Amino acid sequence: MEAKQLIFQYGTNPFIKNLDTKIEKGQITTIIGPNGSGKSTLLNLFVNQLKPENGSILLDGKELSSYKQKKLAEKIAIVYQQNNAPGDITVERLVRYGRTPYQSFFSNKDEEEDQVIDWALSVTKLSELQTKKLCELSGGERQRAWIAMALAQKTDMLFLDEPTTYLDVYYQYEILNLVRELNQTFQMTILMVLHDINQAIQFSDNVIIMKKGRIVYDGPVREGITERRIEEVYGIKSMIQWCEQNKCPYMIPLST
Numbered sequence: 001m002e003a004k005q006l007i008f009q010y011g012t013n014p015f016i017k018n019l020d021t022k023i024e025k026g027q028i029t030t031i032i033g034p035n036g037s038g039k040s041t042l043l044n045l046f047v048n049q050l051k052p053e054n055g056s057i058l059l060d061g062k063e064l065s066s067y068k069q070k071k072l073a074e075k076i077a078i079v080y081q082q083n084n085a086p087g088d089i090t091v092e093r094l095v096r097y098g099r100t101p102y103q104s105f106f107s108n109k110d111e112e113e114d115q116v117i118d119w120a121l122s123v124t125k126l127s128e129l130q131t132k133k134l135c136e137l138s139g140g141e142r143q144r145a146w147i148a149m150a151l152a153q154k155t156d157m158l159f160l161d162e163p164t165t166y167l168d169v170y171y172q173y174e175i176l177n178l179v180r181e182l183n184q185t186f187q188m189t190i191l192m193v194l195h196d197i198n199q200a201i202q203f204s205d206n207v208i209i210m211k212k213g214r215i216v217y218d219g220p221v222r223e224g225i226t227e228r229r230i231e232e233v234y235g236i237k238s239m240i241q242w243c244e245q246n247k248c249p250y251m252i253p254l255s256t
């Protein structure tokens with residue numbers, strides 16, 4: 001997936017100007033940046049929820065805007081930070097909604113549909129909870145249910161907008177480990193927005209760093225996150241250290 005010379009504006013002032021980027025197939029790309037830098041805007045442009053003023057977004061070499069909504073839903077699944085559904089809906093029913101793009105008058109056999117639902121529930125470790133209502137789940141379980149629904153769409157690409165917000169550190173890592181597993185086991189292309197820089201380092205191949213609607217860095221995560229760039233983008237001093245156990249760098253914000 002590729003964005004070329006993208007221009008987008010809210011109201012009259014262009015917010016995103018001549019933005020170019022490429023989302024690498026089969027990799028995990030994370031968008032980071034301060035509040036209001038344009039992370040969700042970019043993600044929403046990539047799923048055709050927002051329309052650019054100019055420039056193009058290509059998906060498999062074809063203009064994103066030329067895809068019918070149903071066809072696009074067979075290619076990209078998205079999990080938002082806050083998802084809405086009636087609390088009394090069961091997990092199984094929610095996950096079944098993920099099959100909507102595939103439903104037609106000549107519907108697939110029920111068995112095939114059930115197999116996909118079972119697969120999505122099992123990957124997200126929700127098989128035992130499938131008869132529970134959403135309102136009876138913990139925050140982490142609920143987020144997994146939304147991911148299961150997205151998986152039921154059977155897409156190659158999974159986009160997530162701040163999937164760990166409102167979760168404690170245990171569930172944050174549970175979700176991020178699941179995302180990594182989906183990437184490694186099923187070669188899903190992942191694009192997500194995260195706030196936590198250390199989680200971005202730990203779980204991504206590539207990072208897009210945004211500030212005020214433009215891309216400051218776009219490339220391999222470990223090369224992109226430097227003390228200098230953290231200061232330039234977030235305005236804070238920091239120290240990047242090496243964690244032997246995780247075999248990856250981590251960023252410590254400094255208080256002065």
Ligand SMILES: Nc1ncnc2c1ncn2[C@@H]1O[C@H](COP(=O)(O)OP(=O)(O)OP(=O)(O)O)[C@@H](O)[C@H]1O
Nearest residue numbers: 010011015033034035036037038039040041042193
């Ligand atoms: N619907 C809208 N109408 C007008 N301006 C908007 C709208 N949505 C977002 N903006 C503005 O666009 C800018 C980018 O917003 P966006 O939500 O993409 O940032 P973000 O990096 O995802 O922020 P956060 O980290 O706070 O979620 C902000 O200045 C925001 O106020």
